[in-house]
Amino acid sequence: xxxxxxxxxxxxxxxxxxxxxxxxxxxxxxxxxxxxxxxxxxxxxxxxxxxxxxxxxxxxxxxxxxxxxxxxxxxxxxxxxxxxxxxxxxxxxxxxxxxx
Amino acid sequence: xxxxxxxxxxxxxxxxxxxxxxxxxxxxxxxxxxxxxxxxxxxxxxxxxxxxxxxxxxxxxxxxxxxxxxxxxxxxxxxxxxxxxxxxxxxxxxxxxxxxxxxxxxxxxxxxxxxxxxxxxxxxxxxxxxxxxxxxxxxxxxxxxxxxxxxxxxxxxxxxxxxxxxxxxxxxxxxxxxxxxxxxxxxxxxxxxxxxxxxxxxxxxxxxxxxxxxxxxxxxxxxxxxxxxxxxxxxxxxxxxxxxxxxxxxxxxxxxxxxxxxxxxxxxxxxxxxxxxxxxxxxxxxxxxxxxxxxxxxxxxxxxxxxxxxxxxxxxxxxxxxxxxxxxxxxxxxxxxxxxxxxxxxxxxxxxxxxxxxxxxxxxxxxxxxxxxxxxxxxxxxxxxxxxxxxxxxxxxxxxxxxxxxxxxxxxxxxxxxxxxxxxxxxxxxxxxxxxxxxxxxxxxxxxxxxxxxxxxxxxxxxxxxxxxxxxxxxxxxxxxxxxxxxxxxxxxxxxxxxxxxxxxxxxxxxxxxxxxxxxxxxxxxxxxxxxxxxxxxxxxxxxxxxxxxxxxxxxxxxxxxxxxxxxxxxxxxxxx
Numbered sequence: 001x002x003x004x005x006x007x008x009x010x011x012x013x014x015x016x017x018x019x020x021x022x023x024x025x026x027x028x029x030x031x032x033x034x035x036x037x038x039x040x041x042x043x044x045x046x047x048x049x050x051x052x053x054x055x056x057x058x059x060x061x062x063x064x065x066x067x068x069x070x071x072x073x074x075x076x077x078x079x080x081x082x083x084x085x086x087x088x089x090x091x092x093x094x095x096x097x098x099x100x
Numbered sequence: 101x102x103x104x105x106x107x108x109x110x111x112x113x114x115x116x117x118x119x120x121x122x123x124x125x126x127x128x129x130x131x132x133x134x135x136x137x138x139x140x141x142x143x144x145x146x147x148x149x150x151x152x153x154x155x156x157x158x159x160x161x162x163x164x165x166x167x168x169x170x171x172x173x174x175x176x177x178x179x180x181x182x183x184x185x186x187x188x189x190x191x192x193x194x195x196x197x198x199x200x201x202x203x204x205x206x207x208x209x210x211x212x213x214x215x216x217x218x219x220x221x222x223x224x225x226x227x228x229x230x231x232x233x234x235x236x237x238x239x240x241x242x243x244x245x246x247x248x249x250x251x252x253x254x255x256x257x258x259x260x261x262x263x264x265x266x267x268x269x270x271x272x273x274x275x276x277x278x279x280x281x282x283x284x285x286x287x288x289x290x291x292x293x294x295x296x297x298x299x300x301x302x303x304x305x306x307x308x309x310x311x312x313x314x315x316x317x318x319x320x321x322x323x324x325x326x327x328x329x330x331x332x333x334x335x336x337x338x339x340x341x342x343x344x345x346x347x348x349x350x351x352x353x354x355x356x357x358x359x360x361x362x363x364x365x366x367x368x369x370x371x372x373x374x375x376x377x378x379x380x381x382x383x384x385x386x387x388x389x390x391x392x393x394x395x396x397x398x399x400x401x402x403x404x405x406x407x408x409x410x411x412x413x414x415x416x417x418x419x420x421x422x423x424x425x426x427x428x429x430x431x432x433x434x435x436x437x438x439x440x441x442x443x444x445x446x447x448x449x450x451x452x453x454x455x456x457x458x459x460x461x462x463x464x465x466x467x468x469x470x471x472x473x474x475x476x477x478x479x480x481x482x483x484x485x486x487x488x489x490x491x492x493x494x495x496x497x498x499x500x501x502x503x504x505x506x507x508x509x510x511x512x513x514x515x516x517x518x519x520x521x522x523x524x525x526x527x528x529x530x531x532x533x534x535x536x537x538x539x540x541x542x543x544x545x546x547x548x549x550x551x552x553x554x555x556x557x558x559x560x561x562x563x564x565x566x567x568x569x570x571x572x573x574x575x576x577x578x579x580x581x582x583x584x585x586x587x588x589x590x591x592x593x594x595x596x597x598x599x600x601x602x603x604x605x606x607x608x609x610x611x612x613x614x615x616x617x618x619x620x621x622x623x624x625x626x627x628x629x630x631x632x633x634x635x636x637x638x639x640x641x642x643x644x645x646x647x648x649x650x651x652x653x654x655x656x657x658x659x660x661x662x663x664x665x666x667x668x669x670x671x672x673x674x675x676x677x
Binding site: 056057059060063064066067070071074075076079090091092093094096098 | 174175178180181232255257258259261328329331332333336589590591592658659662667668
């Protein structure tokens with residue numbers, strides 16, 4: 001007599017399969033998200049460095065312009081321009097009229 | 101039965117295969133796990149350090165040196181960003197090519213660069229304090245073995261203006277002269293370290309946060325009492341008289357007599373602190389502070405103070421001036437013009453040496469000495485500038501009879517320019533001697549005051565009554581017949597005194613035809629706003645203080661009062677007319 005006994009399957013049930021796939025998708029999504037975050041972080045790092053370098057360059061330029069501006073408004077330069085270019089002189093005391 | 105047995109064998113074979121494969125994977129994972137544990141836990145510190153050395157680097161820097169401003173907060177000195185370029189010669193493959201490229205970009209000798217790159221030392225400087233643009237041009241060439249270290253360079257935008265007061269700092273940012281040296285501890289920035297992380301291509305990926313807040317390492321700022329416009333006026337006037345009289349050099353000081361704050365301190369010739377190395381050390385020195393000189397007849401004012409304070413004579417005390425010649429022992433004292441009877445006031449007004457000598461004899465050396473000491477002669481004023489000289493005033497007990505006479509007209513005693521104007525300012529300040537200052541306040545990077553210096557009274561040199569009498573005598577000296585008449589600008593009253601002092605040789609003898617022409621005074625007479633001293637060293641055209649130095653005094657007072665908005669007195673115009 002042939003006994004047709006069914007061997008109990010140890011495979012995954014559809015529910016477990018679905019759950020496994022979902023976990024796998026979540027895991028992969030997290031993996032890709034982390035990778036994307038890492039790339040963004042590196043890119044932002046470069047951008048920050050670039051911005052910082054630019055800021056330093058602009059600060060240096062501002063400083064140089066400030067020095068030039070100080071030089072241009074120094075009493076020597078203004079005095080020379082006033083005298084040579086515009087023929088200005090210091091007002092004599094007799095030219096000063098006091099308003100009562 | 102057979103079928104069942106086969107099935108069982110198949111299942112067993114399958115399970116064995118699974119076990120073997122599982123075992124292999126387990127072993128492999130174990131190996132990886134062990135290796136990971138070894139690298140991540142056991143070797144962690146060492147590997148992290150090795151990796152960090154590959155991509156991270158610490159750079160040592162010093163904070164920006166503080167700025168220096170004038171009394172109206174106009175910048176006199178500031179620091180700007182520069183880059184110092186260094187090299188590791190061992191890491192440079194083609195020194196010839198690199199030295200040519202650097203020489204072209206920096207405008208320096210190719211031979212010099214090559215010599216530096218050929219050095220056996222591990223590190224050499226190629227050029228210090230290069231502009232960021234020039235450094236960038238070399239960096240873009242992409243040569244290995246070069247270092248670009250950010251630093252700061254001192255800039256003096258007004259060039260020679262107040263050069264000896266400001267001084268300068270060296271290439272490493274240390275103050276070497278002037279207030280740069282005196283206040284170096286405050287001005288100097290603090291050292292800090294910042295970390296940069298580079299990627300495989302050498303690009304900077306991340307910089308330490310310290311870079312963003314370098315301001316916290318900056319040095320303190322100085323606010324001077326100097327007014328750059330008055331400084332310019334004084335420099336212009338002094339330069340003119342020195343050049344007109346073919347003089348060797350000159351000194352001018354403008355002081356607020358009430359507070360003893362220095363508004364201008366001029367040494368001519370000046371130097372440019374931006375390139376101080378091309379000037380001689382003589383030019384760097386602030387001679388108004390460091391070099392004492394014989395004050396000549398300007399000392400007669402202090403003799404008059406001593407006479408009045410002694411109570412032995414008043415302003416109208418009459419002395420016979422021997423018609424121009426007066427013998428003391430083996431020495432004969434002369435006057436420029438012969439005089440008969442002169443009052444004490446007229447001795448000051450006409451600057452009679454014989455009158456001064458006789459008054460000194462009358463009051464005695466102790467009274468004269470004590471008054472000079474009260475005015476600060478023979479001691480340092482305590483001004484906040486380096487290298488101050490104290491001048492020379494011997495104890496009165498060491499004076500011979502002739503010394504008492506000569507000191508009365510300013511020979512045998514020496515004083516620095518700053519001490520002389522401080523003493524004259526005390527007369528303008530009703531007899532109160534103040535400590536002179538060039539720094540008004542110290543501020544932090546945000547402009548908040550860290551330390552301030554107000555007027556500081558030293559002592560009461562003379563009574564207000566004596567000061568008032570002296571003012572009248574000094575004003576008389578600038579009247580049309582007085583020696584200092586050239587010092588008076590129209591519309592203003594001036595109290596002043598001229599001085600013409602022969603210069604001394606190192607052996608103590610006097611030089612023929614070499615003089616210091618001096619004028620010191622203050623204006624307006626009734627409420628002094630400014631005290632001014634002008635000293636012209638070795639004028640060759642004329643040598644009298646009233647001819648050489650007084651016109652510079654007049655120019656300084658006139659232009660400075662115009663700038664300060666102090667109006668002329670209309671009554672003086674009417675009197676003049």
